[in-house]
Amino acid sequence: MDLGYAPILAQLGDDFFSNREGAAEKCPGNNGLCLGWIADNFSDYMDPFWEHVLLSIVPLAIGFVIATSLALFAHRYRVAQPFFLALVGALFTIPSIAFYLILLNITGRGFGTAVVVLTAYTQVLIYRNVMTGLQEVPAETVDVAHGMGLTRRQIMFRVELPMALPTIFAGLRIAASSTVGIAGFAFFAGAGGLGGEIFSDPAFKGNVVTASVLMILLATALELIVLAVQRLCTPWERAVAS
Amino acid sequence: MSTETTAHNGAASAGSDAAPLELREVVKRYPGAEKPAVDKLSLEVPAGEICVLVGPSGCGKTTAMRMVNRMIDITDGDILIGGKSVRDRRPAELRREIGYVIQQIGLFPHRTIGENIATVPHLLGWDKQRTGARVEELLEIVGLPADFRDRYPSQLSGGQRQRVGVARALAADPPLMLMDEPFGAIDPINRERLQNEFLRLQAELRKTIVFVTHDIDEAIKMGDRIAILQEGGILAQYATPAELLMYPASPFVEDFVGSDRALKRLALQRVRDIDLWTAPIVRIGEPVSEVKAKLAEADLEIPLVVDDDGRPTGWLSDRGLQGERVREDFRSPAEPVVELDDILRDALSDLLQADSQYGPVVDKDGRVAGVLSMEALSHALTVPADQVPSATELAAEA
Numbered sequence: 001m002d003l004g005y006a007p008i009l010a011q012l013g014d015d016f017f018s019n020r021e022g023a024a025e026k027c028p029g030n031n032g033l034c035l036g037w038i039a040d041n042f043s044d045y046m047d048p049f050w051e052h053v054l055l056s057i058v059p060l061a062i063g064f065v066i067a068t069s070l071a072l073f074a075h076r077y078r079v080a081q082p083f084f085l086a087l088v089g090a091l092f093t094i095p096s097i098a099f100y101l102i103l104l105n106i107t108g109r110g111f112g113t114a115v116v117v118l119t120a121y122t123q124v125l126i127y128r129n130v131m132t133g134l135q136e137v138p139a140e141t142v143d144v145a146h147g148m149g150l151t152r153r154q155i156m157f158r159v160e161l162p163m164a165l166p167t168i169f170a171g172l173r174i175a176a177s178s179t180v181g182i183a184g185f186a187f188f189a190g191a192g193g194l195g196g197e198i199f200s201d202p203a204f205k206g207n208v209v210t211a212s213v214l215m216i217l218l219a220t221a222l223e224l225i226v227l228a229v230q231r232l233c234t235p236w237e238r239a240v241a242s
Numbered sequence: 243m244s245t246e247t248t249a250h251n252g253a254a255s256a257g258s259d260a261a262p263l264e265l266r267e268v269v270k271r272y273p274g275a276e277k278p279a280v281d282k283l284s285l286e287v288p289a290g291e292i293c294v295l296v297g298p299s300g301c302g303k304t305t306a307m308r309m310v311n312r313m314i315d316i317t318d319g320d321i322l323i324g325g326k327s328v329r330d331r332r333p334a335e336l337r338r339e340i341g342y343v344i345q346q347i348g349l350f351p352h353r354t355i356g357e358n359i360a361t362v363p364h365l366l367g368w369d370k371q372r373t374g375a376r377v378e379e380l381l382e383i384v385g386l387p388a389d390f391r392d393r394y395p396s397q398l399s400g401g402q403r404q405r406v407g408v409a410r411a412l413a414a415d416p417p418l419m420l421m422d423e424p425f426g427a428i429d430p431i432n433r434e435r436l437q438n439e440f441l442r443l444q445a446e447l448r449k450t451i452v453f454v455t456h457d458i459d460e461a462i463k464m465g466d467r468i469a470i471l472q473e474g475g476i477l478a479q480y481a482t483p484a485e486l487l488m489y490p491a492s493p494f495v496e497d498f499v500g501s502d503r504a505l506k507r508l509a510l511q512r513v514r515d516i517d518l519w520t521a522p523i524v525r526i527g528e529p530v531s532e533v534k535a536k537l538a539e540a541d542l543e544i545p546l547v548v549d550d551d552g553r554p555t556g557w558l559s560d561r562g563l564q565g566e567r568v569r570e571d572f573r574s575p576a577e578p579v580v581e582l583d584d585i586l587r588d589a590l591s592d593l594l595q596a597d598s599q600y601g602p603v604v605d606k607d608g609r610v611a612g613v614l615s616m617e618a619l620s621h622a623l624t625v626p627a628d629q630v631p632s633a634t635e636l637a638a639e640a
Binding site for chain 1 (some may be wrong): 411
């Protein structure tokens with residue numbers, strides 16, 4: 001956020017009371033930012049907000065499944081590793097607006113197109129962390145699992161994947177906040193979201209601040225949810241020597 | 243024949259007694275390598291014995307061990323467990339019947355101690371109740387409190403983790419165990435304790451064990467038999483520790499066991515195993531005439547004074563015998579006092595440290611049982627190798 005807003009934010013309390021009654025269309029008196037206007041128009045942001053929630057959660061879920069599958073495959077068949085890494089890396093380098101515009105000709109406008117793009121962007125973040133997590137499992141742990149008679153598949157799903165969870169969740173947290181941000185451009189695909197609100201009137205600060213703060217809150221909430229799930233899934237991480 | 247095989251399978255899956263192990267001209271050749279890693283290695287390990295594979299790095303000892311549970315494929319030759327070739331078995335199933343312990347232990351950090359121990363029972367499809375009971379039993383066997391079952395490996399010390407590693411390998415009561423430098427990562431004090439604990443455990447369980455180490459002292463301590471390998475996986479000698487120390491088969495073996503091999507032999511026997519000297523045992527106030535009679539019979543000519551409970555108090559001087567009755571007049575204190583269960587090497591060290599030619603030997607209650615002398619010690623080194631007990635037998639005695 002721009003620090004230039006700080007003095008304005010300090011005045012917000014006053015404005016809320018003094019300007020409440022006469023909240024003009026865009027409260028021009030305060031450089032376009034006042035709590036009164038926000039309070040009056042907040043409900044208009046709810047639909048875009050929930051669109052944004054879906055635009056974040058759906059690509060994350062699909063992206064997690066795809067990237068993890070790719071990583072497990074590459075972990076088992078090492079020849080695939082450089083190929084997959086190049087692929088997910090290349091996807092990430094495509095500018096998002098260009099990505100949307102390319103896809104418009106193929107998948108048309110709407111939620112689906114946005115999900116395709118956003119899912120593509122999650123790949124590099126999640127894939128790399130799953131891969132790192134799997135590679136960080138100590139060789140001796142795999143060796144002893146092998147020596148006790150676990151099959152390769154059992155080793156992957158009962159030993160390597162669980163042990164990689166902390167690293168995988170770390171990647172998922174980064175992917176969560178970055179997806180919320182990139183979903184801000186989803187309106188290019190006609191998928192709405194809070195980005196649409198921002199660009200509908202980018203000069204009006206009340207609008208920009210409201211939509212941006214909601215995006216930040218959403219990103220924070222998603223990270224906290226992932227963190228909570230991680231804590232539930234990795235009880236051994238919290239075990240301390242007694 | 244078929245019924246016999248079925249019966250044997252049944253026993254194996256339900257947990258079983260030790261099985262003999264045989265390596266027949268086993269060869270491991272890696273593609274592109276000039277020389278084989280293991281070359282025509284033949285070994286027979288009788289059921290219930292510890293066979294230590296020892297040698298310098300690159301001698302193929304770990305490779306040889308890992309071919310037994312097919313972690314490494316055999317190039318040529320065969321390995322038989324209980325008379326059955328491992329080549330006919332599906333590797334994962336074979337491994338579930340063979341305990342496996344490695345230096346880094348490799349506990350699963352994301353599983354509790356109980357779950358770690360239950361790994362193989364779980365793979366074998368044991369029900370919850372049977373698994374739970376077995377976990378409880380194993381924690382007790384390796385000397386860990388029952389509430390450890392719900393802890394995670396990160397909450398345990400190195401020695402405790404090592405015990406869990408052994409418990410996990412024993413979980414399905416395998417007839418054979420493979421141990422690759424199991425105590426290598428433990429500090430010297432704890433290593434000694436864990437080695438002793440393991441020998442005591444083995445004296446009860448009597449598993450067939452293949453034990454890999456690079457440390458000849460550990461090999462001598464742990465092994466019923468020792469296979470010394472030299473570079474290229476060639477067997478230099480396969481013998482009991484005592485034979486190895488007395489009759490090294492080649493300059494390589496002689497060099498590997500070290501120039502102090504006579505001293506190392508002393509680690510294989512306890513004070514109770516050798517012929518102790520007798521000393522005239524006297525009490526203060528005893529008639530001197532009786533003492534003189536005892537002096538004539540005993541090996542040692544110096545009377546050893548004991549208290550009312552038979553504990554040694556000192557060596558009597560000549561002045562103590564001047565008069566009617568024994569007077570309290572010591573020439574020297576009764577030091578060092580050696581126990582019957584002491585290892586000869588430790589007893590020798592005690593004698594050297596006290597600068598003494600002999601010391602009283604006492605039993606568990608502290609009563610004099612004889613006298614250990616330098617002469618008796620050096621005589622012990624001439625005992626034929628086949629009369630020297632093995633590590634497991636030593637542990638069973640104690």
